[in-house]
Amino acid sequence: MKQISVYKSEEGKKKIIDHYDMILxxxxxxxxxxxxxxxxxxxxxLTAGKKNAEPIILIHGSCSNSTMWLGDMGVxxxxxxxxxxxxxxxxxxxxxxxxxxxxxxxxFWIKEVMKGLxxxxxxxxxxxxxxxxxxxFASRFPEMVSNLILIASSGILPPKMSFVIKSILYxxxxxxxxxxxxxMIFGNNNIPKEVIETSSLILKNFNPRVGSLPSFDEEQLEKxxxxxxxxxxxxxxxxxxxxSAEKMTRYVENAVSDIIMGCGHVIxxxxxxxxxxLAGEVG
Numbered sequence: 001m002k003q004i005s006v007y008k009s010e011e012g013k014k015k016i017i018d019h020y021d022m023i024l025x026x027x028x029x030x031x032x033x034x035x036x037x038x039x040x041x042x043x044x045x046l047t048a049g050k051k052n053a054e055p056i057i058l059i060h061g062s063c064s065n066s067t068m069w070l071g072d073m074g075v076x077x078x079x080x081x082x083x084x085x086x087x088x089x090x091x092x093x094x095x096x097x098x099x100x101x102x103x104x105x106x107x108f109w110i111k112e113v114m115k116g117l118x119x120x121x122x123x124x125x126x127x128x129x130x131x132x133x134x135x136x137f138a139s140r141f142p143e144m145v146s147n148l149i150l151i152a153s154s155g156i157l158p159p160k161m162s163f164v165i166k167s168i169l170y171x172x173x174x175x176x177x178x179x180x181x182x183x184m185i186f187g188n189n190n191i192p193k194e195v196i197e198t199s200s201l202i203l204k205n206f207n208p209r210v211g212s213l214p215s216f217d218e219e220q221l222e223k224x225x226x227x228x229x230x231x232x233x234x235x236x237x238x239x240x241x242x243x244s245a246e247k248m249t250r251y252v253e254n255a256v257s258d259i260i261m262g263c264g265h266v267i268x269x270x271x272x273x274x275x276x277x278l279a280g281e282v283g
Contacts, residue, residue: 006090006096006098006206006207007091007205008204009205011205015201015205016202016206020067023198024046024067024070030048031046031047031070031077031082033047034047036113036117038112038113038116039112040095040097040105041094041096041097042094043085043095043113043116044066044094045084045085045086045113046066046070046073046083047082047083047084048076048077049077049078049082050081052081053079054079054123055081055082055122056076056080056082056083056122056123056278057083057114057119057122057123057125058073058083058126058127058130059087059124059127059130059133059134060085061131062129062208062209063091063199063203063208064090064092064199064202065086065090065093066085066086066092068127069084071269072274074271075275076275079278085110085113087099087130101132104136106133106137107137107139107141110133110134111141120144121145122144122145123147125150125151125270126149126151127151127152127153128151128152128153128238128265131153136155138223139216142224146226147228147229148226150248152233152238152265152266153230154238156216158215159212159238160238160239163239166181170184175204178203182196182199182200184237185266186265187236187237187264187265187266195268221247221248222252224252224254224255225254227254227277228254228255228256229255229256230244230245230258231273233259233264233265233266234260234263241259
């Protein structure tokens with residue numbers, strides 16, 4: 001059976017991939033791109049830093065790809081081996097295969113990526129949907145995670161119903177709904193123009209996942225034995241970040257949280273906070 005593309009058209013797919021390549025060429029950071037074979041298809045990764053340095057794996061959010069991490073990669077790669085992965089089924093360079101969120105597909109996918117890179121244990125940082133994937137992996141294979149960083153992570157609590165309803169309404173408006181949807185998610189954050197342009201291009205040409213992600217229960221969270229940092233924006237419209245932070249610190253022994261005042265769902269330039277956490281300066 002032929003796989004249904006996650007893109008709205010082949011032309012739209014080409015626009016997104018060409019834009020991805022353009023960002024890489026103009027950014028100037030020292031990184032390399034390669035593919036790792038998994039049972040879910042090829043996974044594209046961007047790497048930076050010395051190969052023998054302590055590894056940190058970065059997982060982007062929904063309707064995004066690894067180029068979102070380029071600003072952070074330059075900072076983190078001074079001390080770490082940085083690996084940014086394109087989630088399969090998202091608008092990056094990995095296979096278009098969509099992994100199930102109802103089982104352990106995401107946990108085994110990350111495990112296979114690490115095996116392909118000969119990494120036995122790593123710090124994991126996930127943004128939004130990527131935070132959900134990081135939580136899935138860390139709760140399933142805690143022995144393989146040195147530190148866990150969750151940035152505006154999904155899955156700790158269900159999303160706000162107001163956000164779900166508005167997202168559906170804006171999506172039904174097609175291209176006319178893109179600007180208000182971006183405005184709702186980005187909020188008043190001082191986000192670079194190129195980030196908003198990339199998001200708009202993706203929303204015009206990509207079919208996003210639909211439906212809410214499963215939330216992690218007390219039993220799953222208590223399996224997180226590693227140090228955990230939760231970063232949330234005070235004005236995040238997608239989820240109650242204060243209650244999410246409270247849930248993490250209640251059930252995860254080594255969890256600390258940082259609610260960033262005035263910030264929405266998109267938390268930009270997180271490398272400094274990640275560096276401080278990994279160095280033991282947060283807690």
